[in-house]
Amino acid sequence: MRKYLFIYKSEVMSSLQYLANILFGFLGYFIMLFIFFQLWKYLYSDPDSVMNGYTMAEMVWYVIMTEILWSTLGGKNLCQKISNDVKSGNIAYNLCKPYSYIHYALFSHLGSITIKAVLYTLLGLVLGFCFLGEFPNISFLSILLWIISSIGSLAISSLFVIFIGLFSFKIEDANPFYWVYSKFILILGTIFPIEFFPKILRPILRYSPIFATTYGPANLFVHFSFQNAFRVLIAQFIYLGIAYVLCYFVYQKGVKKLNVNGG
């Protein structure tokens, strides 16, 4: 485990060199939050009205929290990196190294997004305050559980993206699969809470990865309860296992067929 923590630490230090890139990324993040704020302001003609259990302020905070997770993840880059490692044969260099490629990819990616996560969270809170004029009434414990569940969410999402990136063992370009997966998470988990979908879909969404990766952590911030927190953490524990097993099997199967020309 120490070697993976070292990889994580190295990536955190390395990402500090690219602060300008992160700061420019704020622009896109700000624009998305601004558009959603305008959209919900338009739909909630009366800000105190309740729509599917959410006031306008709760809805805006929900979107801010999910956008923090979504923008921080940087799934597109991770998928491309894994896909390129497979396509270029770089993955072969990892075979002789004393670490697991999946652990390496996970910890290095989490390291590269840590600074971004902190900065985006701070900016999200500031923007939320600017848009709404107040912070939600939440306790220290709920913030702590929200942070823990957000870390869990990023780890699960990263593993799912690694899993998709490893499809490159089978098909040359795994990116199209990532587009569909990311839109599935974006539409069904980031823009709206589960309560906005038809009743028939809600149980399916509650058992899907959306609950563990976006809806669960964001809902903890907006509607905190210990029962909710317990459910989210259990779901994350299960999905972390599922995502890891999926990565492990695709990697094991793919690496056996690996054929690298040259050196």
Added chain:
Amino acid sequence: MLTAVKNQGRVSFLSIKYALMQEMLNRVTFFTNILFMILNNASFIIQWIVLYSIQNNVGGYTFKQILLLWGIAAGTYGFSHFFFENAYDLSQIINEGKLDAYLVQPKNVLLSSITSKVKTSALGDIFYGYIMCFFAGLGVVDILLFTILSIIGGITLTAIAVLLGSLSFWFQKADMIAESGNGFMTNFATYPDGIFKGIVKVLLFTLIPVGIVNYLPISILTEHKVEFFFLIFLFMIAIVFFAFFLFYRGLKRYSSSNLMSMRI
């Protein structure tokens, strides 16, 4: 003059043709890219179905108009990225000294550089635009109009990308400005202008001309406002001239990095 334009057109066409042939070497990847881009765009319909279940009218747009807005956004984006993908990498090309290869060609440097790469998935965007037209119930004449509007919008988007990319002749970190600027154009493109007010709305029709590329074509398609057609056409001409002017002005400052690489 006419012969020169004809020759340049032929060279650009061949450039796109060979770039496409290169992309088609792996057929499975080629078709997967197109199909999944259509699915990717289609997934956003869920968002609008949910929003229209709350209200019948979002930002002054009916559901049919939202479908057309998505159609125009996909069509313009697809046209621009399929034919002129390198316009979006112009900053990188300038910063890395890769313009050398186009400078030695006896043709237009800007057109040669921006047409030398195609983005396969953008074909999926173009097809998606027509699928939206079908679901919005457009007739044959309106679909032809949609095609013309997509081409005008696509050329405008390309000119904006060239303008932003050309800033790299002057500033080292202009690639980030270009990326953000192009991102603004796509982020606003799929939301109705009625939800924006005040200064933001003014910006959307001036500094970030999403209104001209995306919102006015909706008025043309649904209300047949001919004056808007001339407006977006004139805007396209003006911005294309400005893009050429800025690129060639910047090109005088360009210095080669003596990069040795092989282009296949």
